[in-house]
Amino acid sequence: MSWTDERVGTLKKLWLEGQSASQIAKQLGGGVTRNAVIGKVHRLGLSGRAAPSQPVRAALRPPRARTVQSPPSQPSAPRRIEAAEAPPPRPTPPSPRVVEPELPGTATVLTLGAHMCKWPIGDPSTSEFSFCGRRAGDGIPYCVEHAKVAYQPQAKRASRDSGADLARSLRRYI
Structure with missing residues (x-):
């Protein structure tokens, strides 16, 4: 074109x-x-228009009929106001209880919740594989016991970088 x-x-x-x-x-x-x-x-560079195009409007619908309630022609006799009985209290549904496993290793993928320890126990390829399932600490995916294993404090740099260890390991090759 x-x-x-x-x-x-x-x-x-x-x-x-x-x-x-x-x-x-x-x-x-x-x-x-x-x-x-x-x-x-x-x-x-055409910018000005005589009038912007208007979308095709659907046919107007007739206004809905309003129902007007007329006031009663004769005033009614004064009504006696009785004390309203309070409705009986509604029974509250039981809150979902998080069941914590008694023994570590009883939680499966299907039963594992958001605040449960996700420490894997066993071989994932076997049917006995499970997760710890105990209450996890705040902000971490493991219980206190498994968090100690997972999050080890960093070893001091001086002991890792000591020249004596390096010299000792190199003696084997000399």
Whole structure:
């Protein structure tokens, strides 16, 4: 599709009439898309429109009939107000109780909760595989006992970098 002088003139005329880019693309035909029209409008610098295009509105619906309640013609006799009985209290549903396993290693993938210890116990390829399942500490996935194993304090740098250990290990190879 190429923009001929005739097509550009038609585009400018339709754009200034307030037609949408989709409407213009349909009238131009020949493979002109809505996006092509928008691109050409921007390249030409056409911004002002006579009136923006208006979407087609559906037929107006008739207003709904309102029911008006007329006040009673004669005042009624004063009513006696009786004390309203309070409704009986509703029974509260039991809160879900987190069942903590008594023995470590009794939680499975299906029974493992958010605040349960996720320390794996056993071989994952066997049917006896499980998780610890005891109450986990705040912000960590393990119970206190397994957190001590998982989170070891860092060894002091001096003992790791001691030259004596290095010299001792190299003696084997000399």
